[in-house]
Amino acid sequence: MILLQQIKPFAQGGNRLCFVHPEDANLCIKVRRPDFTLEDLRRKKGFPKNLRRLSAFDDNLEEYQVIHSLEKVCGDTIYRHIYRCYEFVETDFGPGLVTELIRDADGRVSVSLKQYLWAEGYHSACQQAVGELTHFWLAQAVPSRELLTHNIVVQLDDIGNIVRLVVVDGLGASTLIPFKWLPRMLQKRKIQAKIKRLNDRISDFLDHCAEGREPSRVGMLMHRDETAKEFISGSCQSKR
Numbered sequence: 701m702i703l704l705q706q707i708k709p710f711a712q713g714g715n716r717l718c719f720v721h722p723e724d725a726n727l728c729i730k731v732r733r734p735d736f737t738l739e740d741l742r743r744k745k746g747f748p749k750n751l752r753r754l755s756a757f758d759d760n761l762e763e764y765q766v767i768h769s770l771e772k773v774c775g776d777t778i779y780r781h782i783y784r785c786y787e788f789v790e791t792d793f794g795p796g797l798v799t800e801l802i803r804d805a806d807g808r809v810s811v812s813l814k815q816y817l818w819a820e821g822y823h824s825a826c827q828q829a830v831g832e833l834t835h836f837w838l839a840q841a842v843p844s845r846e847l848l849t850h851n852i853v854v855q856l857d858d859i860g861n862i863v864r865l866v867v868v869d870g871l872g873a874s875t876l877i878p879f880k881w882l883p884r885m886l887q888k889r890k891i892q893a894k895i896k897r898l899n900d901r902i903s904d905f906l907d908h909c910a911e912g913r914e915p916s917r918v919g920m921l922m923h924r925d926e927t928a929k930e931f932i933s934g935s936c937q938s939k940r
């Protein structure tokens with residue numbers, strides 16, 4: 701049993717708490733938020749989605765299944781833009797999904813695209829990185845929900861250049877019909893529409909920033925420097 705309740709998560713979303721794995725600083729453990737359970741999530745969904753079994757709402761399970769089936773079809777190339785997903789472990793918050801933890805070359809946990817845009821703006825290298833990600837999404841027909849800037853992280857090299865964008869949440873079907881059952885043409889059309897909405901969302905966000913409006917805390921890391929210290933001091937030894 702891995703004890704997480706005594707550790708501060710490095711981030712939290714609407715559904716999950718994210719921890720640096722206490723035994724390996726290159727790994728992340730994601731658990732369900734105890735204050736927003738799967739039952740709460742199902743209750744919040746309207747008809748007919750709320751008729752589905754409880755496990756259908758489990759992001760961890762869906763991510764694990766989608767990533768592994770994508771790997772079977774497309775091989776290791778998917779890991780350029782999707783994080784690696786390992787196994788489930790038992791924690792004091794219930795089952796946790798162990799995944800790759802995306803860090804910059806300086807050891808700090810990579811920030812979300814949302815946080816990056818707020819800090820650095822949408823310069824041409826960042827536009828190019830978004831273009832590379834969306835091209836990949838379409839080419840590989842990745843099944844996902846909306847592409848949201850707080851679910852994409854920006855990994856930087858040692859001089860602050862963007863290495864790659866990595867999606868860390870939102871994989872799986874957005875409708876009741878499994879994505880892989882749809883004809884390829886329809887899959888592509890749906891992905892193109894998602895890409896357009898991502899680009900629109902980025903434009904809207906930049907407009908808000910230009911007006912001097914502070915972004916919401918969603919997808920903003922709180923403990924970036926602390927997690928870097930643990931990493932750099934070598935107190936956690938990498939096993940992978």
Ligand SMILES: Nc1ncnc2c1ncn2[C@@H]1O[C@H](COP(=O)(O)OP(=O)(O)OP(=O)(O)O)[C@@H](O)[C@H]1O
Nearest residue numbers: 711712713714715716800801802812850868869919
């Ligand atoms: N493996 C990772 N490496 C680096 N950062 C990560 C990783 N996983 C999550 N994060 C950060 O933690 C935040 C929350 O994680 P995640 O999106 O998985 O939570 P969630 O509750 O599923 O989110 P949502 O509210 O979108 O449902 C992300 O916005 C991202 O900034």
Ligand SMILES: [Mg+2]
Nearest residue numbers: 713850851869
């Ligand atoms: Mg998220």
